[in-house]
Amino acid sequence: MPSNWLDETEQLAWRNFVTTLPDLNAAFEADLAPHGITMGDYEVLVFLSEAPDNRLRMCDLAAALRLSPSGLTRRLDGMVKAGWVERASCSSDRRVMYAHLTAGGRTKMEITSADHVQSVRRHFIGPLGAKGVQQLSSLFLAIREQLHARQPS
Amino acid sequence: MPSNWLDETEQLAWRNFVTTLPDLNAAFEADLAPHGITMGDYEVLVFLSEAPDNRLRMCDLAAALRLSPSGLTRRLDGMVKAGWVERASCSSDRRVMYAHLTAGGRTKMEITSADHVQSVRRHFIGPLGAKGVQQLSSLFLAIREQLHARQPS
DNA sequence: GATCAATACTTGAGGACGCAATCAATACTA
DNA sequence: TAGTATTGATTGCGTCCTCAAGTATTGATC
Numbered sequence: 001m002p003s004n005w006l007d008e009t010e011q012l013a014w015r016n017f018v019t020t021l022p023d024l025n026a027a028f029e030a031d032l033a034p035h036g037i038t039m040g041d042y043e044v045l046v047f048l049s050e051a052p053d054n055r056l057r058m059c060d061l062a063a064a065l066r067l068s069p070s071g072l073t074r075r076l077d078g079m080v081k082a083g084w085v086e087r088a089s090c091s092s093d094r095r096v097m098y099a100h101l102t103a104g105g106r107t108k109m110e111i112t113s114a115d116h117v118q119s120v121r122r123h124f125i126g127p128l129g130a131k132g133v134q135q136l137s138s139l140f141l142a143i144r145e146q147l148h149a150r151q152p153s
Numbered sequence: 154m155p156s157n158w159l160d161e162t163e164q165l166a167w168r169n170f171v172t173t174l175p176d177l178n179a180a181f182e183a184d185l186a187p188h189g190i191t192m193g194d195y196e197v198l199v200f201l202s203e204a205p206d207n208r209l210r211m212c213d214l215a216a217a218l219r220l221s222p223s224g225l226t227r228r229l230d231g232m233v234k235a236g237w238v239e240r241a242s243c244s245s246d247r248r249v250m251y252a253h254l255t256a257g258g259r260t261k262m263e264i265t266s267a268d269h270v271q272s273v274r275r276h277f278i279g280p281l282g283a284k285g286v287q288q289l290s291s292l293f294l295a296i297r298e299q300l301h302a303r304q305p306s
Numbered sequence: 307g308a309t310c311a312a313t314a315c316t317t318g319a320g321g322a323c324g325c326a327a328t329c330a331a332t333a334c335t336a
Numbered sequence: 337t338a339g340t341a342t343t344g345a346t347t348g349c350g351t352c353c354t355c356a357a358g359t360a361t362t363g364a365t366c
Binding site for chain 3: 057058059069070072073074093094095096097
């Protein structure tokens with residue numbers, strides 16, 4: 001074993017982390033499933049609802065979602081078909097397409113968000129406790145800053 | 154906004170968490186990529202290397218990996234082709250197939266693990282700090298216990 | 307101002323995964 | 337012990353994603 005191996009405490013932390021993540025994610029998906037929407041699509045609704053004019057350029061939205069351009073194109077296809085989003089072209093730059101939240105999309109998000117917040121509270125906020133929420137917040141902030149320090153996105 | 158909405162601190166913690174995860178994951182994958190292996194395949198090697206006789210039943214391995222049976226079948230196809238794993242039938246129950254770590258698979262894991270541990274240390278352990286490691290460990294333990302409390306897997 | 311590079315998006319091809327159906331083997335039950 | 341249910345693994349099919357290539361538009365350079 002190399003000298004930089006994880007000690008027991010570090011090993012335990014790492015395992016607690018990586019073994020919990022998939023189940024946590026599955027729990028959120030399962031809670032959203034009755035609404036007929038995935039976490040991925042729901043996140044699109046959230047980003048658009050918070051953007052100016054309820055719209056974002058495809059490339060900006062893709063970057064925010066950590067999705068490839070083609071991946072977003074196809075995800076949006078489905079959401080347009082569902083009536084939650086529409087495409088709109090840009091007058092000042094005819095290369096860009098806006099993803100624009102429709103009224104139906106906003107309604108969908110509002111209905112869904114109530115359950116989703118409850119889901120986050122039950123699976124995430126609740127078990128952490130008030131102190132744990134603050135701890136976890138700053139821990140992940142530190143991780144993210146370290147990530148962006150080397151690879152400024 | 155419903156009454157159970159997240160307050161500002163909770164909101165911030167949640168966002169720090171969900172926005173960091175994809176980048177963290179991408180960092181691990183990127184560090185492993187030069188070895189020509191994915192996190193998914195690497196995890197198979199780890200599980201098998203720690204199992205008795207370096208082998209696990211397909212169904213047990215699938216459960217450990219949070220993978221569907223068919224998903225594991227196909228992942229193993231690739232790993233068998235790479236020479237890291239071999240399938241072995243079970244004498245006492247002819248339904249089961251063992252996934253068995255080969256010598257080449259163990260070598261692959263040992264070579265790869267040095268870099269992977271460094272990767273975990275840089276992106277995860279390092280920014281957390283000694284105190285943060287312990288905090289995060291118990292926080293995710295709490296989350297997992299809450300998850301299993303309702304849905305005993 | 308013509309050319310070349312960069313940017314924004316889409317499409318085609320291929321990979322990874324889940325669900326449902328299938329087949330084989332074992333366990334339960336009357 | 338015969339019949340049924342359960343378990344373990346695989347295959348077909350559909351979905352979602354990425355990469356590479358292609359098209360269109362804008363920006364940069366000489």
